[in-house]
Amino acid sequence: MQIPSFTQNPAAHFSWFLKLVVVAAISLNLFAHPAQAADSKTTLRYFPSGPIYEYRWQLLELALAHTRATDGRVRLVPYTEEISQNRGMELLQAGEINVIALGTNAERESHMLPIKIDILRGLIGFRLLVIRAADQARIAQMDEHALRQQLILGLNSQWADVPIMQASGFTVVTSTNYENLFGMLAAERFDAFPRGLNEAARELEERKDSYPQLVVEKTKALFFPYPVYFWVNKNDTALAERIERGLKLSLEDGSFRKLFETYHANEIATLAKEHRQVIRLSNPVLPEKTPEPDTRWWWK
Structure with missing residues (x-):
């Protein structure tokens, strides 16, 4: 960029200086926030984490992928601090955790917003x-x-x-x-x-x-009937709607079932060969009008 002579043209010099300030400000902002500039994903923190919960979060990833075109990209991050279920629910209500995956009861449904699609099909x-x-x-x-x-x-x-x-x-x-x-x-x-x-x-x-x-x-x-749901903060209706829409889309195209059967193939095959006495229990803490679990994917 050619620098104009201040003595010959003060107005031109000021215009050049202003451009330089703007370019410098943009550059500093990019360097100060490289991740933000490179990636505009929304981050969602989830609980609980660990090997036995991997399927739940792969399913959430699948549901969010089905809504990416309309709702944007999401990065899922586990909440890794050792906490109890009760503490996890408190942190969800406080906004420090965005999504949890737990079984339901009437008390939980009074404090949190469930997406009422049983993600484990009665398996748990x-x-x-x-x-x-x-x-x-x-x-x-x-x-x-x-x-x-x-x-x-x-x-x-x-x-x-x-x-x-x-x-x-x-x-x-x-x-x-x-x-x-x-x-x-x-x-x-x-x-x-x-x-x-x-x-x-x-x-x-x-x-x-x-x-x-x-x-x-x-x-x-x-x-016993024990549906497991994704849960979000009571006020986060947009996220709840997105997850529900993504789960329904994955049910429609079969990807939900494929993921379920892939993760639980060994258990399904073993159960089919066993001859267990199954003792059925009632669930007195199940909220009213909760439907019976649909177990046809793994147990008929």
Whole structure:
């Protein structure tokens, strides 16, 4: 750029100087915010995170991809701090977490906004029993009445299935720490740790060196209606609408089902070959008019 002579043309010099200031300001802004300049994605923080929850967030990614053309790009980031479910819900209401994926009950629906599409198709309500291997023969001989009367279950005190099990006649021992429950079971503090069909084997595989005495019980299963939803802040209706629209689109084109079956193929195949006594439980904390889970993708 040719610099004009200030003495010959002061107005031209001022115009040139103004242009230089504007160019410098734009350049400084780009360098000060390189990520913003390069990527205009919206960031959404989610909870809970970890291997057993991977499918849930892949499904959310799928739903958001179906609405990208109209609603823009999104980057999903896990909330990695160790917190309880109750704390996670508090942070959602405070705006520090944007999306959570948990089972429903009436209290949760009064405080948060659910997207009422069961992302696990009833799967999480099909509970296998993690037990001590030495108890396999004893539990296999129990009928339904004996199971309810004699078997002591272990659960996290903040999980929504605690009142379900208690209402069904089970004695429940609780801990506020999920990881502690494996040690408590090994130490004979209770008899069985009910885990979802998609959780039990994976969790034991991850802990086989620490708890080699723990196994999945072979003859029994519990089942109760327990839909799992994505939840957002009560005021974030735009995000709720986007997620719902994306889930419906993925249901229509079959990509939702394909992802579900890909992630749960081993569990579905194993269940088809087993002959378990399935004990059906009611869910007294389920909100009114909640439909029965559609399990046809994995259990007919």
